[in-house]
Amino acid sequence: MTDTTAPAPRAVRAARRRDRRVYLHARPALLALLAASRRRPVLRLGRRTVLINDTDTYRYTLTRVPLDRTAAGTTGGAARELAPRGASLLFDQRGAAHREARRAVADSLGAAGVERLRPTWRALLARRLAPLAAGHDLDLVPLARELAGATVCRLVDAAPGTDPMALASAAADAAAAAVRDHLPGPRLPGTAQLAAMAANRLRALLADRTLAGPEEAAQHAMLAVAAITTTVAALPRAAAWCATAHLWPCAADDSLRPALVRELLRVTAPSPLLPRVSAANTTLAGHRVCAGDRLLLVARHAARAHDTPPDAHCPADPATAQLVFGAGPHACPGAPLARAQLADTLAALAPYRPTVVRARVDRRAALPSWRTLTLRATTSPSTPVGQR
Numbered sequence: 107m108t109d110t111t112a113p114a115p116r117a118v119r120a121a122r123r124r125d126r127r128v129y130l131h132a133r134p135a136l137l138a139l140l141a142a143s144r145r146r147p148v149l150r151l152g153r154r155t156v157l158i159n160d161t162d163t164y165r166y167t168l169t170r171v172p173l174d175r176t177a178a179g180t181t182g183g184a185a186r187e188l189a190p191r192g193a194s195l196l197f198d199q200r201g202a203a204h205r206e207a208r209r210a211v212a213d214s215l216g217a218a219g220v221e222r223l224r225p226t227w228r229a230l231l232a233r234r235l236a237p238l239a240a241g242h243d244l245d246l247v248p249l250a251r252e253l254a255g256a257t258v259c260r261l262v263d264a265a266p267g268t269d270p271m272a273l274a275s276a277a278a279d280a281a282a283a284a285v286r287d288h289l290p291g292p293r294l295p296g297t298a299q300l301a302a303m304a305a306n307r308l309r310a311l312l313a314d315r316t317l318a319g320p321e322e323a324a325q326h327a328m329l330a331v332a333a334i335t336t337t338v339a340a341l342p343r344a345a346a347w348c349a350t351a352h353l354w355p356c357a358a359d360d361s362l363r364p365a366l367v368r369e370l371l372r373v374t375a376p377s378p379l380l381p382r383v384s385a386a387n388t389t390l391a392g393h394r395v396c397a398g399d400r401l402l403l404v405a406r407h408a409a410r411a412h413d414t415p416p417d418a419h420c421p422a423d424p425a426t427a428q429l430v431f432g433a434g435p436h437a438c439p440g441a442p443l444a445r446a447q448l449a450d451t452l453a454a455l456a457p458y459r460p461t462v463v464r465a466r467v468d469r470r471a472a473l474p475s476w477r478t479l480t481l482r483a484t485t486s487p488s489t490p491v492g493q494r
């Protein structure tokens with residue numbers, strides 16, 4: 107019998123401590139701000155910024171409050187960097203134009219789309235996990251990059267021979283440069299030019315490799331950034347949680363794995379903070395908000411990542427777990443793909459019951475991420491189940 111019972115509190119604390127390092131080493135100011143404010147459902151910071159932690163207010167803001175999708179310092183504003191002059195890219199669209207553009211993307215990322223893409227990452231997992239079986243260590247971060255890059259290559263029908271690692275690194279550079287360019291406060295000289303250059307490099311790579319025109323290459327670039335930065339953040343962080351909290355028996359169990367995947371995505375909240383700008387005067391949990399005010403939506407707190415550990419037996423309500431993918435008309439269309447990739451990665455790793463032997467934080471990445479996450483097998487798939 108495998109032990110799928112809830113993990114010991116000490117193991118959960120160790121997993122949480124390890125995961126906090128991706129904030130502590132790369133975004134200490136953000137971590138301090140989030141920690142200090144998390145008990146306040148909504149908090150005004152200065153004259154024009156409102157921090158939103160509360161689950162219902164987070165959902166209400168994304169579904170009911172008109173948002174300025176093109177404002178500087180928002181995800182839509184950063185996405186514009188990827189578009190040729192005058193064009194728009196989902197994140198910064200509204201109304202009918204958004205619904206139409208979104209339908210095309212949602213079709214390719216629905217259940218049939220996920221099944222079409224699945225053989226790409228399954229083949230890769232089978233190949234790249236072989237070193238674990240041979241007793242070697244495995245760094246999961248390059249594997250996550252390759253997996254995300256190869257999936258996007260297939261999604262956008264890139265030419266055979268397109269290098270998934272080159273695509274992943276161009277997308278990561280473009281995302282990191284855009285985040286630096288859109289951070290509130292003073293910017294270093296040249297930040298905007300560096301962001302524009304990184305976006306150009308990514309678009310050029312995709313235009314060359316997909317025979318796409320400039321607008322289509324920009325759409326592909328937006329998909330590459332949205333899919334690759336989140337996947338490269340999510341997979342290693344979720345695997346580190348699994349290894350440190352001793353959750354591999356749950357990951358190996360077909361009936362518990364789907365709940366475990368939702369729970370790990372909930373507690374890692376790979377995209378922890380959604381920067382938005384209100385386009386109307388409104389009231390949020392008793393706080394007056396004016397058009398033009400900056401809204402910092404803390405997905406991590408709305409999904410209760412900070413105080414409710416993952417539990418595949420008694421998972422958070424799905425509507426709350428789903429909040430790490432946003433809510434409303436712009437909610438992430440890639441959520442089913444992200445869940446399928448994490449489920450397959452955990453299922454492939456589980457027979458080895460790996461432990462983390464080295465973990466280094468990526469200080470440059472757009473999202474809190476590991477730069478290195480080295481795993482070592484503690485058992486092999488041939489070991490009888492009861493002895494693992």
Ligand code: HEM
Binds near residue numbers: 215332340
């Ligand atoms: C764990 C992985 C992922 C997380 C945590 C995540 C999270 C998010 C979040 C928070 C949003 C903003 C939602 C809102 O404003 O309400 C978003 C939007 C989006 N995501 Fe994801 N995402 C992930 C993976 C992916 C993947 C794999 C793809 C594509 C293959 C993708 C494509 C998109 C797109 C295109 C949008 C913009 C949708 C729109 O504005 O209509 N995401 N994602």
